[in-house]
Every structure is written in C-alpha cells, then in structure tokens.
Amino acid sequence: MATADITTDAHHHHEQTFWSKYVFSTDHKMIAMQYMFTGMFMAAIGGFMAYVFRMQLAFPGMEVPLFGLVGPNDYNALITNHGTIMIFWVAMPVLIAAFGNFLIPLMIGCDDMVFPKINRLSYQIFLLSAVILLISLAVPGGGFAGAWTAYPPLSAQAQYSGTALGSTLWLVAVALEFVAFLLGGINFVTTAMNSRAPGMKMYDIPMVIWMIVIASVLFMASVGPLIAGAIMLFMDQVVGTGFYDPARGGDPVLWQHLFWFFGHPEVYVVLLPALGITADIMCVFARKKLFAYRTALWTVFGTGILSFTVWAHHQFVAGIDPRMAHIFTVTTLLISIPIAELCFIYIATLYGGSITLSTPMLWALAFVAEFLIGGVTGIFLGASGADIYFHDTYFVLAHFHYTFFPIAIIGTFAGITMWFPKMFGRYMSEFWGKVHFWGTVIPFNIIFIPLFFLGTIGQHRRIYDYTNFPELSLPWMQDLRQLATVALIVMLLFQFIFLINMFYSMFRGKKAPKNPWRANTLEWTTESPPPHGNWPEGLPEVYRGPYEYSTPGRDEDYWPQNVPS
Amino acid sequence: MSEHAHEHPNYIKIWAVLVVLLGISVLGPLFGHPVVTLVTAFGIALVKAYLVAKNFMHVNVQKRFVAYMLLTCLVFMALFFFAAAPDVMKSEGNNWYKPEAQWQAGAGTSEGHGDH
Amino acid sequence: MRPIANTRSAAGIPTGRLAVWWVVASEIVIFGGLLASYVMHRLAHPAWAEQAMHTNVWAGGFNTLVLLTSSLSAVLAHKAAEEGDGPKAARLLGYTMLGGAMFVVVKAFEWTAEIQAGYTITSSTFWSFYYSAAGLHGLHVIGGVVIMGFVAAAARRNEELHRVELIGIYWHFVDIVWIFLFPLLYIAK
Ligand code: HEM
Ligand SMILES: [Cu+2]
Numbered sequence: 001m002a003t004a005d006i007t008t009d010a011h012h013h014h015e016q017t018f019w020s021k022y023v024f025s026t027d028h029k030m031i032a033m034q035y036m037f038t039g040m041f042m043a044a045i046g047g048f049m050a051y052v053f054r055m056q057l058a059f060p061g062m063e064v065p066l067f068g069l070v071g072p073n074d075y076n077a078l079i080t081n082h083g084t085i086m087i088f089w090v091a092m093p094v095l096i097a098a099f100g101n102f103l104i105p106l107m108i109g110c111d112d113m114v115f116p117k118i119n120r121l122s123y124q125i126f127l128l129s130a131v132i133l134l135i136s137l138a139v140p141g142g143g144f145a146g147a148w149t150a151y152p153p154l155s156a157q158a159q160y161s162g163t164a165l166g167s168t169l170w171l172v173a174v175a176l177e178f179v180a181f182l183l184g185g186i187n188f189v190t191t192a193m194n195s196r197a198p199g200m201k202m203y204d205i206p207m208v209i210w211m212i213v214i215a216s217v218l219f220m221a222s223v224g225p226l227i228a229g230a231i232m233l234f235m236d237q238v239v240g241t242g243f244y245d246p247a248r249g250g251d252p253v254l255w256q257h258l259f260w261f262f263g264h265p266e267v268y269v270v271l272l273p274a275l276g277i278t279a280d281i282m283c284v285f286a287r288k289k290l291f292a293y294r295t296a297l298w299t300v301f302g303t304g305i306l307s308f309t310v311w312a313h314h315q316f317v318a319g320i321d322p323r324m325a326h327i328f329t330v331t332t333l334l335i336s337i338p339i340a341e342l343c344f345i346y347i348a349t350l351y352g353g354s355i356t357l358s359t360p361m362l363w364a365l366a367f368v369a370e371f372l373i374g375g376v377t378g379i380f381l382g383a384s385g386a387d388i389y390f391h392d393t394y395f396v397l398a399h400f401h402y403t404f405f406p407i408a409i410i411g412t413f414a415g416i417t418m419w420f421p422k423m424f425g426r427y428m429s430e431f432w433g434k435v436h437f438w439g440t441v442i443p444f445n446i447i448f449i450p451l452f453f454l455g456t457i458g459q460h461r462r463i464y465d466y467t468n469f470p471e472l473s474l475p476w477m478q479d480l481r482q483l484a485t486v487a488l489i490v491m492l493l494f495q496f497i498f499l500i501n502m503f504y505s506m507f508r509g510k511k512a513p514k515n516p517w518r519a520n521t522l523e524w525t526t527e528s529p530p531p532h533g534n535w536p537e538g539l540p541e542v543y544r545g546p547y548e549y550s551t552p553g554r555d556e557d558y559w560p561q562n563v564p565s
Numbered sequence: 566m567s568e569h570a571h572e573h574p575n576y577i578k579i580w581a582v583l584v585v586l587l588g589i590s591v592l593g594p595l596f597g598h599p600v601v602t603l604v605t606a607f608g609i610a611l612v613k614a615y616l617v618a619k620n621f622m623h624v625n626v627q628k629r630f631v632a633y634m635l636l637t638c639l640v641f642m643a644l645f646f647f648a649a650a651p652d653v654m655k656s657e658g659n660n661w662y663k664p665e666a667q668w669q670a671g672a673g674t675s676e677g678h679g680d681h
Numbered sequence: 682m683r684p685i686a687n688t689r690s691a692a693g694i695p696t697g698r699l700a701v702w703w704v705v706a707s708e709i710v711i712f713g714g715l716l717a718s719y720v721m722h723r724l725a726h727p728a729w730a731e732q733a734m735h736t737n738v739w740a741g742g743f744n745t746l747v748l749l750t751s752s753l754s755a756v757l758a759h760k761a762a763e764e765g766d767g768p769k770a771a772r773l774l775g776y777t778m779l780g781g782a783m784f785v786v787v788k789a790f791e792w793t794a795e796i797q798a799g800y801t802i803t804s805s806t807f808w809s810f811y812y813s814a815a816g817l818h819g820l821h822v823i824g825g826v827v828i829m830g831f832v833a834a835a836a837r838r839n840e841e842l843h844r845v846e847l848i849g850i851y852w853h854f855v856d857i858v859w860i861f862l863f864p865l866l867y868i869a870k
Contacts, residue, residue, distance in 0.1 A: 105686060110684070110685060110686035110689065111684045111685045111686055112684035112685075112686050113684070113686060114684070114686045114687045114696045114700070115687070115700065116684060182707055185703075186700050186703045186704060186707070187700075189703055190696055190699050190700045190703065191686060193691065193692040193699060194686075194689055194690050194691050194692050194694070194696050194699060195685075195686035195687070195689040195691065195696075196689070196691045200691075220703065220706065220707040220710075221637070221638055221641060221706065221707070221710055222641075222710070223707070223710070224638075224707055224708070224709070224710025224711035224712075224713060224714050225642075225645060225710060225711070225713065225714025225715075225717070225718075226714070227711050227714070228711055228712070228714035228715035228718065229714065229718075231715070231813060231817065232715075232718070232809075232813065235802070235809065235813060239802055239803065240803050241802060241803055241806070241809035241813075242803075242806050242809065243718075243806060243809060243810075246661065246663045247663070247664060247665075248665065248805070248806055249663070249665035249666070249722070249726055249805060249806035249807070250722070250806050251652075251653045251663075251722070253649075253652045253653060254649065254652075254653045254718055254721075254722075257645070257648070257649035257652065257653070258649075258714060258718070261645050261649075261714075308641050308644065309644065311648075312648060315652075318652075319652070319658055320651075320652045321651040321652055321655075323651075324648060324651060324652070327648075328648075539685065573760050576753055576756050576757055576760070577753070580749060580750065580752075580753040583749045584746060584749060587742065587745050587746060587749065590863075590864060590868060591738060591742045591868070593868070594738075594868060594870060602868065602869070602870070603869075605868075606864035606868040606869055607864055607869075609864075610860050610861050610863070610864050613749075613857075613860045614857045614860050614861065617752060617853050617856055617857050617860070618853070618857065620756075621752055621753075621755070621756045621849070621853040621856075622849075622850050622853045622854070627694065627698075627702070628692065628693050628694055631694070631702050634702070634703075634706050635702075635705065635706055635709060638706050638709040638710050638713065639709060639713065641710065641713075642709070642710060642713030642714065642717055645713070645714065645717055646717040646720065646721065649717070649718075649721065650721040650724070653718075653721045653722065653725065654721050654722075654724060654725040655725075656725060663725075665726060665728075665805075665806070666725050666726050
C-alpha cells in the first residue's frame with residue numbers, strides 16, 4: 001500500500017489546466033465522461049434523423065419542420081446513418097466505453113486502466129471517427145445511403161449509389177471506430193484480468209464488469225473479418241478492384257458473411273453490458289443476492305461462443321445454401337435458450353426481495369420486460385421458413401428495435417441514474433426521473449407495436465413513400481404510421497426532461513454521500529465523485545462476492561466487499 | 566515473471582530447421598504432382614508456424630489460456646470458412662452466373678468440377 | 682506515470698505481454714478473415730492457378746528467409762534482454778529491423794516488376810487479393826519496424842527491457858502470417 005500513497009500524492013501536486021483535465025486527460029473517469037457525452041450528442045443527431053424520416057413516412061412529401069423537404073436520397077441517407085450512428089456511435093461508446101471506463105477500475109479496486117495513454121488515444125480516434133461520419137453527411141452527393149449493413153454492389157460502386165465520397169467517408173469512419181474500440185477493448189480486458197484488488201477472485205467480480213469484458217472479447221474476436229472486408233470494400237470503392245463483383249471474379253455474398261459474422265456477435269456485444277447493468281441494479285434494489293451467479297456467468301460464456309454460430313440467419317433470403325439455412329435455424333433457436341434462462345435468473349433474483357421502485361430499478365425492470373418482446377420475436381425470424389416472409393419487413397425492424405432500444409436507451413438510462421451519484425456526487429431528481437421514465441417507455445411501445453402489425457401485413461423496410469404501393473397505403477395503415485410518428489415525437493420531447501434533470505442535478509442536485517444506495521461493490525467505498533487515483537488512502541482489498549445482501553445474522557442488510565469478515 | 570524463467574531452446578538450431586523446411590516448400594512444386602505440392606506447401610507452412618509459435622513466441626510456456634484463446638480465434642475462422650464457402654464458391658444460380666468461374670470450369674483445368 | 686493498475690498481475694501474466702497476446706488474437710481474425718475469403722475464391726477459380734504462375738517464387742522465398750532470420754535475431758534479442766544486456770538486445774533488434782527493411786525493399790522491386798509486366802491490382806481478383814493481402818502484411822512489417830526502433834532505442838539505455846519480448850511476439854506473429862501467405866500466393870499453382 002505504501003506505493004499507492006506515493007503515487008496518488010504525486011498526482012495531487014501537479015496543477016491541472018483545463019486542457020489537461022478535460023481534453024487530454026488520461027484519467028479513466030474523465031475518458032468515460034468524454035465517451036458518454038459524445039455518445040449522447042450523437043444520440044441527439046440519430047434521434048433527430050429518426051424524427052425526420054418518420055415524418056416523411058407519416059406525412060409523405062411534407063416539409064418537415066427543422067429540416068425541409070425529404071428527397072428520396074435524403075431519406076436513404078437518413079435511415080442509413082441513423083442505424084450506423086445508433087449502433088456504432090451511441091450503443092458502443094455509451095454502454096461499453098463509457099460504463100466500461102468508469103466502472104472497471106472502480107469496481108475492481110484499482111486506480112486507473114492499465115494503459116491510460118492508449119485509453120486516451122482510443123477516445124481520440126473515436127472522436128475523429130465521429131467527426132468524419134458527420135462530415136460525410138455534408139459532402140457533395142450526400143451521405144452514404146446504402147443501409148447500415150452496406151451490402152455491395154450499392155456500397156461498392158458509385159455508379160449505383162451516387163455517393164462516391166459519402167460512401168468512402170462512411171466506411172473510413174466505421175473502420176476508425178473499430179480501431180478505437182479494439183484499443184479500448186484490449187485495455188478493458190487486460191485491466192480486468194490483471195489489476196483486480198487483492199482478494200478479488202473470479203466469482204467476486206461484479207456481473208456488470210464480467211459482461212463488459214466478455215462483450216469486449218466478443219468484439220475483438222468478431223470484428224477482424226469485417227475489418228478485412230472493409231479493406232476489400234474500400235479497395236472496390238477507391239481503387240476499382242472487384243472483390244464483391246461477380247462479373248470480375250468476386251462475390252457480393254462474401255460481404256454479407258463478413259458483415260454478419262461480426263454483426264450478430266455485435267448484438268451480444270451491446271446486449272451484455274446492459275444485462276450486467278440491470279443485474280447489479282436489481283440486486284441493490286431488491287436487496288438480494290444475484291440468483292445463481294455462477295450459472296449466469298457460465299451461461300453468458302456459452303452464449304458468447306454460440307453467438308459466433310448464428311450469423312447467417314440474416315441471410316436466409318440472400319440465396320445461401322439451403323442446407324446451411326437449416327443449420328443456422330437450429331443454432332439461432334438454440335441461442336434463445338440461454339437468453340431465456342437469463343431472464344428467469346433475473347426474475348428469480350427479484351423473487352422475495354424487498355424491492356424499491358427507484359428510478360434505476362424501474363429502468364432495469366423495463367429492460368427485462370421490453371427485451372423479452374425483442375427476444376421472443378427473434379425466434380420467429382430465426383426459423384428460416386417464417387423468415388422468408390418476414391425478412392426485410394417492419395416485423396424485423398420492430399424486432400430489433402425491441403432489442404436495441406431496451407439495450408441502448410433503457411439500459412443506458414438505468415446505468416446513468418444508478419451511477420450518477422458516483423459520477424457527480426449529487427442525486428438526480430427522483431420525481432423527474434420517473435416522469436422521464438414513463439414518458440419514454442410508454443411512447444416507445446406505441447411506436448413499435450404498430451410496426452409489428454404493419455410488418456406482418458407485408459410492409460417492407462427502407463421504402464421512401466408507401467403511397468406508391470396502393471396495397472400498402474390503406475387508410476388504417478397510414479393511421480398506424482402517423483401514430484408511431486406522433487409517439488416518437490412525444491418520446492423525443494420527454495428526453496428534454498432528462499437532459500434538464502441531468503444538467504441541473506450535476507450542479508445543483510442534492511449532495512450524495514459515498515454510498516447512497518447502500519450497495520456492496522467497491523466503487524461505493526470511495527468519495528463521490530472519486531478523486532484522481534480513486535482511493536487516495538490506499539486501494540481496497542476484497543473479502544467476499546459482490547452481492548451479499550440481506551445476509552442472515554447481520555444487522556446491516558448489506559455487506560460491502562471490502563469489509564474484513 | 567517466475568513463470569518466465571524457462572530454458573531458452575537453441576534458437577539457431579530451430580532457425581536452421583525452418584530454413585530447411587523453407588527449401589523443401591520451394592522445391593516441392595518441382596515434382597509436378599499437385600498432392601506433393603499441397604503437402605510441401607501447406608503441410609510445411611503449418612509445421613513452420615508451429616515451430617515459430619512454440620519456440621520463438623513461447624506460446625507453450627505461457628499460461629494455458631493464451632493458447633486456448635488463440636486457438637479459439639483460429640477455430641472461429643475455420644467456422645467462417647466452412648459456412649461461407651458454399652455460398653461464395655457457387656458459380657451460378659437461377660438468374661445469374663459468374664463468368665470468370667464458369668469460364669475456368671469450362672476450360673477444364675485440373676480442379677474443375679467437370680459436370681458441365 | 683504508470684498507474685498501480687499496470688503493476689498488478691492477477692492473471693499471472695505481466696500486463697504488457699497479456700495485452701500483446703490480445704493484439705495477436707485480434708490480428709488473427711483480421712488476417713484470418715482475409716485469407717479465408719481468398720481461399721474460397723481461389724478454390725472457386727481454378728484458372729487463378731495460371732495467374733499465380735506469374736508471381737516470383739524466388740523473391741517470395743528469399744523474403745521468407747529474410748523474415749525467418751529476422752525472427753531469429755528478435756528472439757535472440759529477447760534472450761539478451763532477459764539476461765539484462767540492453768545494448769546487445771538493441772543491436773539484435775537492429776538486425777531485425779534491417780531484415781524488415783530488406784523485406785520491404787525486395788517487395789518494392791517485386792511489385793515494380795509485376796506492375797510493369799501488366800499485372801496490376803485491378804487486373805483480376807487474384808491480383809487484387811495478391812496486392813491487398815501482401816500489402817496489409819507489408820504495413821504490419823513497416824509498423825513493426827517503427828515500433829521496434831523505439832523499443833531498441835530504450836533498450837540501448839537499458840530501459841523498458843521487457844518491451845523487447847513484447848515487440849518480438851508481435852514480430853513472430855507477422856512472420857507466421859507470411860509463412861502462410863507465401864504458399865498461398867506464390868507456391869500453389
Ligand atoms: C433471442 C435471440 C434473437 C434471435 C433469435 C434473433 C433473430 C433474428 C433474426 C433471425 C433476424 C433476421 C431477420 C431478417 O432480417 O429477416 C434478426 C434481425 C436483427 N436482430 Fe435479432 N435476434 C435475437 C436477438 C437480438 C438482439 C439481442 C439484438 C440486438 C441487440 C438483435 C438485433 C437485431 C438486428 C439489428 C436485426 C436486423 C438487422 C438488419 O437487417 O438491419 N437481435 N434477429
Ligand atoms: Cu442476428
């Protein structure tokens with residue numbers, strides 16, 4: 001411990017300028033904030049795009065307030081970049097990078113990431129990638145409009161897409177983002193493996209840390225082929241090779257395989273951190289031990305491996321080998337089992353607990369409830385027979401929004417409301433937190449439930465104007481579209497409540513103590529917000545698992561990990 | 566750290582073996598037999614990779630999980646190959662064909678499918 | 682300043698080495714994806730064998746020899762570093778860098794000759810793979826040489842000697858990639 005004191009002392013002495021504190025910081029907490037606010041900024045842009053194209057769908061040909069007329073190319077560019085942004089510039093940076101950076105060192109009891117400078121570099125590359133993506137929207141020809149999956153030939157050949165520069169900048173931005181997360185991921189995994197507090201053994205690690213680490217590993221193991229694929233696509237775009245051109249000895253389906261080999265593990269990459277955040281919240285606010293910690297953990301390991309075997313369920317109608325379609329149907333249905341098991345584990349954790357319906361807990365419960373709908377509809381899509389009909393309809397779209405929205409939005413709000421007191425040393429308003437909660441979750445369902453019905457009736461995705469399809473523009477269908485759009489606008493407006501609540505509470509909120517939720521994990525044993533170096537009096541040691549709540553025979557209903565027995 | 570206090574093998578000897586193997590793989594095609602070439606080219610590449618990984622990278626004296634993690638990545642790549650190859654290697658479908666692949670299959674080179 | 686986190690070793694492997702192994706793992710899937718794509722195309726296009734005839738086996742073989750030898754000096758540098766002899770490790774790393782440089786120079790001549798003979802990256806998808814795969818590998822060689830320069834400079838002053846091993850692991854990996862690229866691009870006809 002002596003070394004700990006010396007290092008942190010040295011840290012205290014040097015003066016911090018604005019630049020070194022906020023912009024070029026190597027402190028994991030500051031980098032977490034950078035990721036979080038950049039992600040939230042991008043979420044605002046992605047949300048605005050959704051508003052614009054939903055307005056076009058509900059009221060075709062209308063001058064959209066704050067945007068203007070939406071042309072067909074604008075429409076395609078908007079949906080493409082909405083998807084890209086929400087997955088790569090919102091879900092990834094907030095769920096993995098922001099929470100990973102903030103929580104990993106604090107929850108495993110060390111002073112920083114193992115490679116603080118690489119951590120900073122990771123954020124800087126990420127920021128650069130975001131800037132390039134935003135620039136790509138404004139270049140001549142417009143932003144990339146070939147869907148977030150970027151299938152060739154649309155993505156590969158400017159003669160089809162009409163967005164020569166936009167496509168390439170989009171691709172470069174995505175590739176840079178991958179590099180940023182590879183650097184960040186290696187840092188996360190190495191830190192969690194090597195730098196745990198003395199005494200913290202494998203099964204003493206909080207679930208959220210496990211989940212972020214497993215997610216980082218999945219990312220690292222799955223993104224490689226897509227990086228290779230992106231290089232080939234880049235060559236096709238810029239140099240004029242024919243990797244994806246069947247007329248010249250290439251193959252377009254290869255891209256689909258490379259993309260989804262990454263794409264499906266990627267959905268678990270974002271799912272797992274959200275699952276981890278909710279697990280930790282539920283234990284705290286149900287005052288109960290996580291049910292079957294070890295089973296849950298090994299289930300997640302298994303899911304991670306299985307997630308590499310299901311990718312071609314996105315390609316059932318791409319002309320893939322029918323024998324392969326059978327195999328991928330089976331693996332896809334198999335992977336629903338561990339997910340269902342995890343849901344049961346969560347319910348068992350809640351069962352018999354003394355539940356407090358605080359804002360974070362509401363978000364956590366909503367996560368499981370809403371995600372369930374996403375998971376269940378996935379089973380229909382995983383059966384290749386049904387998917388031949390459902391593919392590329394709004395049923396798919398509603399399916400993955402019922403998975404991604406709970407993950408990227410509900411999970412994020414759960415995490416922010418849970419750790420806000422630790423991040424900023426103040427409470428957020430519970431009342432406004434709950435208003436925001438209901439104002440988000442109710443409209444969310446009103447948006448997407450109609451889309452399931454529209455999809456079942458055969459409404460295709462990625463269509464600019466349904467009035468060109470008489471059988472898809474019956475009055476009741478148009479009514480449902482308008483309902484979804486209005487609900488979206490309501491939901492977006494409710495986000496201002498969150499923003500005001502957050503920024504107001506950051507500076508004016510009630511001061512929070514070290515451990516406002518009476519939780520066990522290590523981050524609650526230091527000041528709120530934690531100083532540079534995290535534990536100035538010496539780093540903590542660990543004596544037990546993270547979820548010892550309501551232990552029989554103890555006065556307190558919690559038993560922090562760092563308290564000697 | 567203490568785990569790393571291992572014996573250093575005779576690196577020069579291993580290098581010499583690698584060079585001999587390289588020589589064989591270059592000379593293999595001179596026999597003119599495709600199977601021999603396959604073995605001398607790829608069989609030897611595997612042996613060389615194994616020698617480098619074991620003796621130069623010291624994979625064998627790391628904690629066990631290092632080897633597992635690298636092997637898992639390789640297994641994933643094999644999986645990718647076998648699931649994607651049936652589609653990517655197809656040269657014709659209902660309304661399409663790949664001129665390059667077809668033309669070569671028709672040309673009847675050694676590995677052509679012949680059922681044309 | 683190095684955080685305390687960096688000095689811990691709960692997994693039983695020093696932090697830097699652990700991180701390099703993860704780098705290698707993520708590189709395996711990058712090259713793995715590229716080479717798997719190449720192999721399936723290659724199997725579907727028997728006539729590519731004819732195009733592969735125009736690659737220069739002797740240049741490729743010589744470069745393999747160069748890389749194998751540079752790996753030898755990298756591992757000898759690691760041994761020297763472990764014995765605490767920084768200057769010797771730096772000198773051996775210097776030989777490895779020389780090898781890397783020679784590899785790139787040979788490639789430059791090879792490619793120039795091929796391009797002059799009319800085999801460019803857009804000539805056919807075989808050549809696209811040829812230049813892309815070797816090019817990506819070449820970038821790894823160049824990157825390795827640059828990083829090695831910093832490591833060697835520090836090692837000369839007997840600083841950060843553990844990094845000699847780390848850059849070595851990376852270098853051997855790049856070597857292994859070439860061990861596979863060589864038969865895939867040059868020998869298989
Ligand atoms: C319970 C397990 C799940 C199953 C069985 C499942 C199944 C499927 C299937 C078969 C498709 C392809 C439908 C089609 O394009 O025709 C699909 C699409 C999709 N799923 Fe899931 N899914 C599951 C969970 C998830 C999760 C957890 C996420 C996100 C975190 C997710 C995100 C997506 C996305 C984004 C798409 C559409 C991609 C696109 O075409 O743009 N799914 N799902
Ligand atoms: Cu999927």
